[in-house]
Every structure is written in C-alpha cells, then in structure tokens.
Amino acid sequence: MAWTLLGIAGLLEIVFAFAMKSSEGFTRLVPALFTVGAGLSSVVLLALSMRTLPMGTGYAVWTGIGAAGTAIVGMAVLGDSAAPLRLLCIALILAGVIGLKLVSSN
Template sequence: MNTAWALLGIAGILEIAFAYSMKSSEGFTRLVPGLLTVAAGLSSVFLLSLSLRTLPVGTGYAVWTGIGAAGTAILGMVVLGDSAAPMRVLCIVLILTGVIGLKLVSGS
C-alpha cells in the first residue's frame, strides 16, 4: 500500500477518535477527554495534510471524511447505543462504497 494511503487511513481513524473523545469530553468540561480531542484532531489533520502531498485533494478529503463519518456512526451504534435502523446502516454502506470506489479509481 502506498504511504500516502496508509497515512490517510490513520488520519481517518484519528478522526473517529476525535469525534468519540469530543463526545466524552462533555463540551470540553472533562480534562483528559478534552485533551485527547485536541490531540486526535490535530494529528488527524496533520496526517491528512501529509497524504495530500501526493493524493488528489478531492479524493483525499472525501476518503478522510468518509472514514470519519462512517466509522463514527458505526462506533456510535456499537458503543453508544445509537440507532442501527436498516436505512441508517444502508447509508453507512453507501459511504464506505464511495470511499472504496475512490481508492480503486485513484491513480495513486
């Protein structure tokens, strides 16, 4: 796997950690989750920026947000008890299909 894609994947996972720790910080009223939110967010954006040195910006950004959105929704269902209604799951599958499609048609 190309280094840029690996960095982008890690950035996407950090985006999920960012969202989860933001929820745990309860509006930045809890110190440790608040610090984790800042660290995960900054790290995610930094790794995204490194991956965009070689990946097309539209592809990189779409994949990053797709990983973050789908991953956070799945984490919410599994860990936080968010709704797992069939239409919601279908929409997540469509996001992941788009992310995979962008990777497959990318020239990198």
C-alpha cells in the same frame, strides 16, 4: 504510504469525535485533551497524505472514514440507532470511499 497515512488520519477522526462526545463539551480534561490531540494529528496526517494524493480524493476519503466510522462507533458503543436505512447509508459511504481508492491513480 499516502494511503496508509490517510487511513490513520481517518481513524484518528473517529477517535476525535468519540473523545469530543466524552469530553461533555470540553468540561472533562482528559477526553478534551484526547479530542485536541486526535484532531490535530488527524489533520496533520491528512495534509501529509495530500502531498501526493489528489485533494478531492484525499479529503473525501478522510471525511468518509470519519463519518462512517463515527456512526458505527456510536451504534456499537453509545447505543445509537442501528436502523436498516441508517446501515444502508453507512454502507453507501463506505462504497464511495472504496470506489475512490480503486479509481485513484496514486
């Protein structure tokens, strides 16, 4: 259950970043509200997952999902660069997240 909560928290971290970009510096109300809601929900789910997961593993996976996912959404939706080295770096982040899951005892 903790891994499921952590995965959802990571996805909400992606929503948080996208909504923050869409809020244009908190000048647009609806995206700003999504930013706050997604951010708070993400942190709460991270905290719940860390009741049983090791702190370092939980935080690293949460950050990795958010970082890689946000970069992918930026490329797919916002036209950010999809340069090969950038894709390689994202793949390395995802490999680290998967590795942490595989070696975790929980």
